[in-house]
Amino acid sequence: MLLWGPVEAQRARNFVLHDTTSQAPHNWFNLDPETDRIPGVSTERAYRELLSGKTPTEVIVAVIDSGIDVEHEDLQGRIWVNPGEIAGNGLDDDGNGYVDDVHGWNFIGGPNGEHVDFDTYxxxxxxxxxxxxxxxxxxxxxxxxxxxxxxxxxxxxxxxxxxxxxxxxxxxxxxxxxxxxxxxxxxxxxxxxxxxxxxxxxxxxxxxxxxxxxxxxxxxxxxxxxxxxxxxxxxxxxxxxxxxLNPNFDPRHIVGDDYSNKQERFYGNGLVEGPDAEHGTHVAGIIAARRDNALGMAGIAAPVKIMVLRAVPNGDERDKDIANAIRYAVDNGARIINMSFGKAYSPDKALVDEAVRYAAAKGVLLVHAAGNDSKNIDQGDNFPTKRFLGSKKSAENWLEVGASAWGSGTTFVGDFSNYGRKTVDVFAPGVDLYSTVPGSEYRSMSGTSMAAPVVSGVAALLMAYYPELSASQVKDILKQSAVRYTKGRVNLPGEEPESKRGQTRFKKLSNTGGVVNAYYALQLAQKQSKRQ
Structure with missing residues (x-):
């Protein structure tokens, strides 16, 4: 039996969960450990018991990813539209340096409408x-x-x-x-x-x-x-x-920038879907797929607009593109940036750190996937990281997210998920999440890439219904209200379950020992809002 409860509570609540080991329950990441006996993030319960009759403000969530199918049936009305740009006229109408950036920007596209699909590690x-x-x-x-x-x-x-x-x-x-x-x-x-x-x-x-x-x-x-x-x-x-893994392959000529010029910002194109938008579209659906149309699936945050930033190819993203995507998001109104990507090396980390500091100064929350290498990232990096280069300091506007599963067994943690008691902040559902993919279709996918947008969606709910909260306050609320796994052992990712090191306590895998929960986060946000 699993014992669950909000981290901030003095006593954990006892919830008896369904031990489903074969197939993920429908909509499981939105379900509630108490009323549904499924360890989701309690989205449905939050809407039903806490948000009914309340009016939210719109929140822009930037998704830095592989691209998004902006025509997907379940994302209609959920894609950000640049209010200062006139589509297709070939002009930079709003003067932000990007021509026809109607839904965002493609930092790995070329001036002639071409795209980088594959890239090296x-x-x-x-x-x-x-x-x-x-x-x-x-x-x-x-x-x-x-x-x-x-x-x-x-x-x-x-x-x-x-x-x-x-x-x-x-x-x-x-x-x-x-x-x-x-x-x-x-x-x-x-x-x-x-x-x-x-x-x-x-x-x-x-x-x-x-x-x-x-x-x-x-x-x-x-x-x-x-x-x-x-x-x-x-x-x-x-x-x-x-x-x-081909040192002689280099697609950067497609982009047409001077890659040695790390301060260059205005390159790419406005074609944000790209040649392979499956990953990014899946991420976007978890955050913001419509909840009112009886199609496919329901995202977490209804009052959201997704800003599309394409910077991740089939290969490793480049630091210059990530830094510029963060800056674009901040300058164009995003309050949250979802980053479901990572790599083992970051030769221009200082450039990314500078962009992260810029986002922090503007009050923008960064949500990053911890990675899928079954490793303790306290002992090894999954870039980008919240710790600044050459410093013991870390970004205060950053949440690092591991992936949890459903049910009450030892397989509660995704066997692929990175973890780290110092580095990873929270866990969130990331195994077999059913969401949107290009062509108005749907499929299940697993990864910390899926867990991060769950957290971004919950963060967007807090900002939508309590817009006075700062990014750092939202981060603290999400951590303090996370639901603890207080009893029993889970399989340690990367280890054989039968070995001496094969199992551990869930609380040792992150600094909160908890799973993000919308219901408790909104309750805590309401208390904090009354005190302000």
Missing amino acids: EVTRLYKVLHAKYEGKTVAQADNKHEFALYQKVKEEFEAEREQWESQAVAFRPFYEQYAAARSQLQAALGKEEITLQDLEQFDPQTDELKLARGIVGFAYTNDLDDAQIEEFHSYITRFLDYN
């Missing part, structure tokens, strides 16, 4: 630069000993990962080619596009070639490998080897 970019300077040298020959040590670390990581995917390719690509040829032969022989295992069992091949084809395709099917899975793995291999 930061470790690949560092490897390329440092390899040219230090390969073949000893530490005694290095001008910069710190940089030389960084190269040794980067080289080991890059070459190990590249070798892993090259080995996968050597093993998989011959099978992939054989499978594709065999499937094509069977399609022609059977006269149908979609082939089932039953088709193969009933088929009587008359040639050795068709017998071999049936054997190859049958082997895949009986091992639960379908066409989509085989194609997906092939695309992964291609992506990693040709793009993410």
Whole structure:
């Protein structure tokens, strides 16, 4: 049994939760641990018991991500429209430096309407630069000993990962080619596009070639490998080897900026969807999908407008783009910035830190996903980070978010989620969240990328109904009102559950030991508002 209660309370409330281990309950992240017996963030209960009859003010939430399908049926009326811009006239009507930024801005787009889709990992970019300077040298020959040590670390990581995917390719690509040829032969022989295992069992091949084809395709099917899975793995291999881990690949010419000029701000285009908006659209739906249209799913915060900032490719985002996206959001009225991305290295962290300080000075809350590496990030970074470079100080306007699951078992924490008693502030639902994807469709996805927008949505509720609250006050309220997991043990991400280190107490995974909760946060906000 799990014991739950708001962190600020002196006594934890006892809630008996449903132990659902197979399939996520519908709308679970919006449900309540007491009334529904599901450890969501109590959105529905908050609207029903605390917000009925109250009038909110609109809150702009900037989503820095891969792009968003602004035409999605469940996001209609929820996408920010720049009031000072006239769409499609090719002019910077509001004088903010960005032409036709109607819904936000694409910092990885080009002046001719092109887009960066794939990009390298930061470790690949560092490897390329440092390899040219230090390969073949000893530490005694290095001008910069710190940089030389960084190269040794980067080289080991890059070459190990590249070798892993090259080995996968050597093993998989011959099978992939054989499978594709065999499937094509069977399609022609059977006269149908979609082939089932039953088709193969009933088929009587008359040639050795068709017998071999049936054997190859049958082997895949009986091992639960379908066409989509085989194609997906092939695309992964291609992506990693040709793009993410390829030092010779550089798509930055598409953007057309001077990348060495870190202070350059006005580049990109206004086409905010981009070529692959699945991730960003899913994030946007969690925050703001309509609650009044009986379609698909319900987001957390009804009185919200989503500002779309495309800066994250299929690969690692670049610090220059993230810094500029933060500044754009702040300058154009966002009160919350959702950042569901991260990487292992940040060569221009000082640039991002400067933007974070700028957001803090303007009262903007930053919500960041802790990452999906099953690691303790007290002992390793997932950039961007709230701690400033070369300082013990951290951003006061920052929330770091881990991912929780549903039910009362040891699998309460997402097995992929990063954690950290010092670094991670709160957890939020991040396993099997059903939300919007491009083309007015929906699907379930998991990750701290999904947990962060849950927190952004709850923060937006507080700001909408208590607009006098500052970003730092909202942060404190969310932490103080988080619901504690006070009894029992959970699986420690990255460890075998049966091992000595395999389980821990949930309270040790973040500095609050709690899961964000809209109901308790709104109650606390009301108390604080009366005191002001």
